[in-house]
Amino acid sequence: MGLLTVSGSPHIHGGLSVKKLMWGVVIAMVPAMLASFYYFGLGAIKVTLVAVLSSVIFEYVITKFIMKEKPNLMDGSAVITGILLAFNVPSNLPIWIIIIGSLVAIGVAKMSFGGLGKNPFNPALVGRVFLLISFPVQMTSWPVVDKIFPMGLDAVTGPTPLAVVKEGIGNGEKMTDIMNQIPDYTQLFLGQSGGSLGEVSALLLLLGGIYMLYRKIITWHIPLSFLAAVVIFSGIFWLYDPNTYVDPIFHLVTGGMMLGVFFMATDMVTSPMTPKGQLVFGAGVGILTIIIRVWGAYPEGVSFAILLMNAVVPHLNNIFKPERFGEEVSHG
Amino acid sequence: MKLKTFNIGGIHPPEHKLSASAAIQDAPLPKVAVVPLSQHLGAPAKVKVKRGEMVKVGTLLAKGEAFISANIHSPVSGKVAKIEPRVDSSGFRRESVVIEVQGDEWNEDIDTSNDIIKDIKLEKKDILQRIHDCGIVGLGGATFPSHVKYMIPEGRSVEFLIINGVECEPYITSDDQLMLEKGEEMMVGIRVMMKAAGVEKAIIGVENNKPKAIEHLRKIADQYQGISVEPLKVQYPQGGEKQLIDALIKRQIPAGKLPSDVGCVVNNVGTAFAIYEAVQKNKPLVERIVTVTGKTVKKPSNFKVRLGTPISDLLPLAECDMENTGKVINGGPMMGKALVALNAAVTKGTSAVLLIKKEESKRVTVQNCIRCGKCMSVCPMGLEPYLLSVIARQGENERCETERIMDCIECGSCVYTCPSGRPLLDNIRLGKANTGFMIRTRGRK
């Protein structure tokens, strides 16, 4: 019979693991990743491969040789960071810059805080923002999407729709003229806007998000309050003066909106615990995104908005406690 | 119609009711019975017999003299061989009466016939005394002395008697089978308890995965005034007193309060049967139903077992494959205790003996907390297990108190759910012990 195990209850486990959750996120990103390969060709494949491989390698090396712990590569979290980083950069970004991005994301934003689960900020976003500030030129020369099938290296570069609008408004152009310079909303939604890899198809990102909701990897609170805040806040501006401000739909289908809504704001490590906290967090990200897009120096605001809200997560967790049994909840 | 259930948290582990509808069999008498003096919540009983004394089934072995304690009777007839500490099912050595079994002679004043006596002759006061005398404790697992529950403080009135037939732990079927076989007796027991508590209404809560028991009880309940049967949505830990009251009558007991604060008394169906036997047949608590089950058990069974029977006696009866068993649990998989010694005795709180396969007996690998919040969303008490676990480890007792660590009912839902396999409940138990100590000693400065 051998020795019997003696341990405290409970004696069964539901079988959910970090690995299952993380690979679930990876699966959800695959459609959008394939779309980026389709639209941006070899460049996108190269960027993704480099970002993923370097993230995984950095995590392994740092865990093993600096933290002197047993590396757990298969948990998939470094793969997610790699893919998200790739989603956040243009397809013609030089390899060495991508590697620096991975190093910052994994080494600085994740491992220096103690690794998995301990980082206050979303690692991929930290990597992206670092690159944006350090290499503004390379990070904002976007290959233009060829509408047929552009396999091959990207030659032409051009601004993203968000940048077009921002510049247009800055130059005092009429909104209708600006809108003529960018693809229509259906095209933007289905996947034909220039920009980072992950900005290419709002639709496929939405699909991935729905998959994660279905698998209960994320809950609806952050995506919904985020989207609602974007629509309501930008809607107020637009109703006030449709000639100076773009309409809410444009905000929804452009830039990293869907990527941010479903994949980066919902990162469980860096978002609040309770549903109420998550609603406030999502709304905060939505409002900050619009503020940056309208008044900020950068055309895109999603990344900055998420990082800013990441910083207040500990406070949100202190303020919004779960509903306790036997007590009407009182918020301090 | 939407089934009722409790409102905060909860999980639904696989039910694995392997021994469902296995008729209750009498387990043979042990050769030697080991009867611990502490089989209940509260102070141990004071021993009243001496070495060498002859006892019958029903002879008082030890008296529960403290306010919260319970009498203990001999479950067998024979000779008191020793009174010494023995390892019990909780793994501790506790003073026990060891009886060499001879024959099976019962005290004369116990009605051992099978007749169902429906007419309740005793008055309220005498019912309470009888429950006290017969050493009845909650048989759902908490083993709280029953007579104490029915001493309702002056000026407070109770509206509902809540009967717990939920059996929400996976695997266990002892209550299910008892409801099917002893439903009638149980109803009389419930009428007795209603008289004791002075209530007009009793609700039996049964989870919907026991349709036969629900149907059976409903049929008999018609003949008993004021008793209704309520099917509940299957959800763990619905058998928790607080969760059950919430599920049935939508009242939540505030922290640190008792069921009587929301107008309820709660007892388990097995206790209802034991109270029937005590009050109507003058039979002390000397036996109970024990489910022997698990994936390495060939014949998952429900046994009627004399208390004091070594658990190891039951294993061959159910044809257990010990070769592939890695863990043996006294109770269910969520809240039961892993046995240190297989010869520990069946006691008043032993609802099941569960065998866990070798492969499933080790815990999953621990990883960092990924702050997914899942432990929090399943906690039936609305706590933050990840946070309690951390501050308990760091010894922040004051903070533990304000974060309501003492509310934790140790249901294990958080650990069951955590994707990182974190030992949340181990830490929380430690925190509860330290925080409880801090609270108790605070007044004494």
Ligand code: SF4
């Ligand atoms: S064991 Fe305690 S903390 Fe964990 S879920 Fe149950 S009540 Fe909540």
Ligand code: SF4
């Ligand atoms: S379930 Fe586990 S990993 Fe998730 S927050 Fe709770 S302790 Fe952390």
